[in-house]
Amino acid sequence: MTDLPMPQSGAAPVPKSSLMVADTRTRRRNAAEKRFRLYGAGAIGVALIALVVLLTSIIGGGAGAFRQTYLSIPVALDAETLDPKGNRNPDEMSKVLTLSYGKVLDRAVDAAVGSSEIEITDLSEKDISSLVSKEASAQLRNRVLADPELVGQTVDVNVLVNGRIDGYFKGRVTMESAAADANTSPQQLMLADALKEQGMLVTRFNWNFITNPDASDQRPEAAGVGVAILGSFYMMLVVLLLAVPIGVAASIYLEEFAPKNRWTDVIEVNISNLAAVPSIVFGILGLAAFINFAGLPQSAPVVGGLVLTLMTLPTIIISTRAALKAVPPSIRDAALGVGASRMQSVFHHVLPLAMPGILTGTIIGLAQALGETAPLLLIGMVAFVREFPAAPPEGLFDPASALPVQVYNWTQRADPAFVERASGAIIVLLIFLFCMNLLAIFLRRRFERRW
Amino acid sequence: MPLSWALLASLLLAVAGYLIGRSRAFAVAGSDIRSLHSRPIYHGASVALMTLTPAIIVMIAASLLRMAKALSPEAVGLVGLLALAAGIAGLGWGITRIGAGYQARNVVERIVMGVLIFCSSIAILTTAGIVLSLIFETGHFFQKYNWLDFFLGTEWTPRFQGNSALGILPLLWGTLYISLIALLVAVPIGMFAAIYMSEYASKRVRGIAKPAIEVLAGIPTIVYGLFALITVGPMLRDYFAQPLGLGNSGSSVLTAGLVMGIMLIPFVSSLSDDIINAVPQSMRDGALGLGSTPSETIRQVVLPAALPGVVGAVLLAASRAIGETMIVVLGAGAAAKLGLNPFEAMTTITVKIVSQLTGDNDFAAPETLVAFALGLTLFVITLGLNIVALYIVRKYREQYE
Amino acid sequence: MYDINRAESAVTQQDIKISARNVQVYYGDTHAIKDVNVEILDKTVTAFIGPSGCGKSTFLRCINRMNDTIDIARIEGQIRLDGEDIYDRRVDPVQLRAKVGMVFQKPNPFPKSIYDNVAYGPRIHGLARNKTELDEIVEKSLRGSALWNEVKDRLDEPGTGLSGGQQQRLCIARAVATAPEVLLMDEPCSALDPIATGQVEELIDQLRSEYSVVIVTHSMQQAARVSQKTAFFHLGNLVEYGETDDIFTKPQDSRTEAYISGRIG
Structure with missing residues (x-):
């Protein structure tokens, strides 16, 4: 690279050559220049294209998770089946299993299909009964248990339909794929089309995706990111409460007080190396130290929070130190000059002035922690969790999921409908990250100071 | 959770210590506040820190002992009381120190510096934790599996x-x-x-x-x-x-x-x-x-x-x-x-x-x-x-x- | 030692090498150079003097279009080199800079060997057909910049390892090796100690025999020592231009007089 090839031709330049005419050598060099520029522009182009393709593929694939198809039908809540004792006591009614509600629902769907005079050849019983989601009977049961007076009446209910039907309306399932699919059939899809025409099937915005907990393998249509969002939130809480004070304290010491000696050198090298340790190693540390040694529970947000704290600390320390370093020494001298102690000059003057920088760095560190997946896999966050954790502080020890882990979890399921869910969860995650970064940019703009 | 109660109690104790320390300092100073070496808030803070520090040290030590299985879970209630006792002792000692010549600010700053140093060594502790947990369990692994087979095995x-x-x-x-x-x-x-x-x-x-x-x-x-x-x-x-x-x-x-x-x-x-x-x-x-x-x-x-x-x-x-x-x-x-x-x-x-x-x-x-x-x-x-x-x-x- | 040939420098008439007409330079909204007209002679040392921020360096950088690299700089007017407008659309700044070399304020040798530093220009411009010719150019340039005897045994060592004065002479050798017609020097001695300054000044005087040399300096003594023509800049204006001796002994403009007598600047 450093050595140019020896020029092939051209002796000493002809004196007084005109500047207006580019000689061959210059033309050749300018062509090389243009090529080089093109490579650069190409590199930027590739990066931009990659970004666009990445975002469109994720958003395109995940947008469907925010819309869901529901069946709205009248259901006769048969008192015989649902409240055999007949006293409307919720405690006794809760002994009636979801299975019975499924039967009630089946009859309602049968009736609805029958009354709507839909004629589809070869429509089997199974096609009709599997029209609604397996989650639907549980939905119905919860509704009845919450309001026992409904028993005996005929109520209009909105229930989730089977994921395949939902996928059909979102374009994921087609007649061809249905023919080869044991879980649905072209007849069922035709039925769904007919029901849609009559207004009994509607596809609308799906709040439940954001509020619901995860659902089992068989019912992707019911799965949501509620528990994952709460788990992520709890972990961010732990990180915020631990990483920020510890990180700021450590930075203050290293930047303002630490003597220049071997020990601080070791700490410095250590911190910059920790920042580059693969995140999965922190997961191993969490498993060995917090779960196996300290005996903290698996899948708990507090463990996730601790692991992420250790992981984000170097990031926070590095950015906080940069913010402290940016405060000019004259401020410290001024405070010392009026008789403040070093500690007072730091806490009264330097720290407040460095605050915007520290906040920006902290938010970016938190955003990193929010998207981190690998270490959480090792501390059991992949477990299937349907229960919402309790309120903190006790809730920090309850099992929970986390947004990025939920994404991973869904990619491991067999039903392709979960891929849509995974992409949808990523959209939620990206929205959070976007907001955090926006906040960081806002803080930086608002409080930017030029010395 | 008795430990969290103990923590809460010692925090309250520390707040009380702060108030007591500050008012004691005002009382000692009398009409001329400048006769004190440090401002009253530092006297308050020094009492608060002297209350909190021993209590927290007891709690951390107990947690570590428990993790190392050297302390049975039933003893936790006792630990809470012990921590509280340490806090009260610190409080009492802190109050007796207050006087015109007492360099409260320097004491507070020394304790804060200790906290700062502790925080900056967490990075070292993390690395040590990583290395120890990896080496420890890897040692277990090599007792059960030949290390040569691990490093040179192609399957x-x-x-x-x-x-x-x-x-x-x-x-x-x-x-x-x-x-x-x-x-x-x-x-x-x-x-x-x-x-x-x-x-x-x-x-x-x-x-x-x-x-x-x-x-x-x-x-x-x-x-x-x-x-x-x-x-x-x-x-x-x-x-x-x-x-x-x-x-x-x-x-x-x-x-x-x-x-x-x-x-x-x-x-x-x-x-x-x-x-x-x-x-x-x-x-x-x-x-x-x-x-x-x-x-x-x-x-x-x-x-x-x-x-x-x-x-x-x-x-x-x-x-x-x-x-x-x-x-x-x-x-x-x-x-x-x-x-x-x-x-x-x-x-x-x-x-x-x-x-x-x-x-x-x-x-x-x-x-x-x-x-x-x-x-x-x-x-x-x-x-x-x-x-x-x-x-x-x-x-x-x-x-x- | 430095008032060499003062008598001779009362100029044997030379050809005009560079002529500037109504040159204006803007940095964003700042009008940095205001309507400068000047004619610079061949085989002459011309000094630009003036207080800092007066635009002398800016104007110097216009002559080989180094201002092109600054996004916000905008230049109006004409600068002609041998009668050709260097800001013409057809002119390639790369080709121009081969003819108008530049030496900078801080010695800036490349992190390469001494040999490669000097050979860099000839290589990119294709001035040597083979290794022997390149060796000749390098030796000639190093001799020309009075560095040959000091470095001939260590041409492979990095140029950054030389002393400050040697580095600056290496940079001059590097500029000379490209066989330029004009040599621009932007305060070439400001980072050097007095002894190194003396060596570089002596070198500048020798360069006069082959090149048109333009030197920016904040030192009036240096201008008096090395130049035959002097231009005085003040607040972006070219206040006065003439024989060096005249400028320093009988300035026409009151601002020039104030500057050379130390009242402004």
Whole structure:
């Protein structure tokens, strides 16, 4: 690279050559220049294209998770089946299993299909009964248990339909794929089309995706990111409460007080190396130290929070130190000059002035922690969790999921409908990250100071 | 939770101590507040800290003892009382110290300094924790499995019934192969992008490209992983691997390598940007003043001057690639293979750490413990790369400071 | 020692090498150079003097279009080199800079060997057909910049390892090796100690025999020592231009007088 090839031709330049005419050598060099520029522009182009393709593929694939198809039908809540004792006591009614509600629902769907005079050849019983989601009977049961007076009446209910039907309306399932699919059939899809025409099937915005907990393998249509969002939130809480004070304290010491000696050198090298340790190693540390040694529970947000704290600390320390370093020494001298102690000059003057920088760095560190997946896999966050954790502080020890882990979890399921869910969860995650970064940019703009 | 109650009680005690200390200081000072060495709030703070510190030390010690199984869970209530007692003793002692000559501010500052020092050594504790937990469990593993077979074994077939072959070489090969492809993608693109942005791009192009590349940097790796799984993998399979008859797998070395390369572009580009900008402008002026074209200036003057920095950046990127987990978990596959076909699924160290440590772990089985040996290997490799890279980059920066 | 040939320097008439007509330079909204007209002679040392921020360096950098590298700089007017407008659309700045070399304020050798530093220009411009010719050019340039005897045994060592004065002479050798017609020097001695300054000044005087040399300096003594023509800049204006002796002994403009007598600047 450093050595140019020896020029092939051209002796000493002809004196007084005109500047207006580019000689061959210059033309050749300018062509090389243009090529080089093109490579650069190409590199930027590739990066931009990659970004666009990445975002469109994720958003395109995940947008469907925010819309869901529901069946709205009248259901006769048969008192015989649902409240055999007949006293409307919720405690006794809760002994009636979801299975019975499924039967009630089946009859309602049968009736609805029958009354709507839909004629589809070869429509089997199974096609009709599997029209609604397996989650639907549980939905119905919860509704009845919450309001026992409904028993005996005929109520209009909105229930989730089977994921395949939902996928059909979102374009994921087609007649061809249905023919080869044991879980649905072209007849069922035709039925769904007919029901849609009559207004009994509607596809609308799906709040439940954001509020619901995860659902089992068989019912992707019911799965949501509620528990994952709460788990992520709890972990961010732990990180915020631990990483920020510890990180700021450590930075203050290293930047303002630490003597220049071997020990601080070791700490410095250590911190910059920790920042580059693969995140999965922190997961191993969490498993060995917090779960196996300290005996903290698996899948708990507090463990996730601790692991992420250790992981984000170097990031926070590095950015906080940069913010402290940016405060000019004259401020410290001024405070010392009026008789403040070093500690007072730091806490009264330097720290407040460095605050915007520290906040920006902290938010970016938190955003990193929010998207981190690998270490959480090792501390059991992949477990299937349907229960919402309790309120903190006790809730920090309850099992929970986390947004990025939920994404991973869904990619491991067999039903392709979960891929849509995974992409949808990523959209939620990206929205959070976007907001955090926006906040960081806002803080930086608002409080930017030029010395 | 008795410990949290004890914590709450000692916090309240500390607040009370603060108030008592402050008012005592006012009382001692009488009419002339300047007769005190320190301002009353420091007297208050010193009492509060003297209350809180012993209580917290007792609690931390108790928690550590409990983790080490030296303390039975039933004793926790007692510990709470003990902590509270320590707090009260501290409170009493703190109050007696108050007087006009008492250097409360210095005491407070000394305690705060102690806290600061403790916080900065957490980084060391973390490293120690990582090293200890890795070495400890790896030791267990090597008691059950021959270390030579681990480091030199070319077969990776863990079995539930035991008698597994746990050779690291296929994993190492997959890791290096994927990382190599990632670097082949990221280094040229990232460097050219950095060069273009710092030397050529108009303000408008920079205004779009720079934030876009930063966005690429802010995207979590799980997103890249999903991208590999649902978009890149199937695309490579349908348009390249199958037509060329090279494979039928969506997960492949190339999938993971390409996506990881994209992930590393912003990393390489921001590092290169720093490095290129560290070359003094006077050096560029010198070359331009002699009649170099900008590209000649970059290739023949700036890059050679920046070479150590660039090498450091590439090493850092390599360490990133080797330690990356989610992209390979979702994009590379799970088959441990020593092969050359980039369209084949292979696996990496990180993938196997995840697969051996998720689910129900039996920490007596070598199949689980092997994950720690893998982790240790990964840690040592990346640490080595980082130390060398950071050393080179640091030396390089000093050269131009 | 430095008031060499003062008598001779009362100029044998030379050809006009560079002529500037109504040159204006703007940095964003700042009007940095205001309507400068000047004619610079061949085989003459011309000094630009003036207080800092007066625009002398800015104007110097216009002559080989180094201001092109600054995004916000905008230049109006004409600068002609041998009668050709260097800001013409057809002119390639790369080719121009081969003819108009530049030496900078801070010595800026490339982090390469001494040999490669000097050979850099000839290589990119294709001035040597083979290694022997390149060797000749390097030796001649190093001799020309009075550095040959000091470095001939260590041409492979990095140029950055030389002392400050040697580095600056290396940079001059590097500029000379490109066989320019004009040599621009932007305060070439400001980073050097007095002894190194003396050596470089002596060198500048020798360069006069082959090149048109333009030197920016903040030192009036240096201008008086090395130049035959002097231009005084003040607040972006070219206040006065003439024989060096005249400027320093009988300035026409009151601002020039104030500057050389130390009242402004």
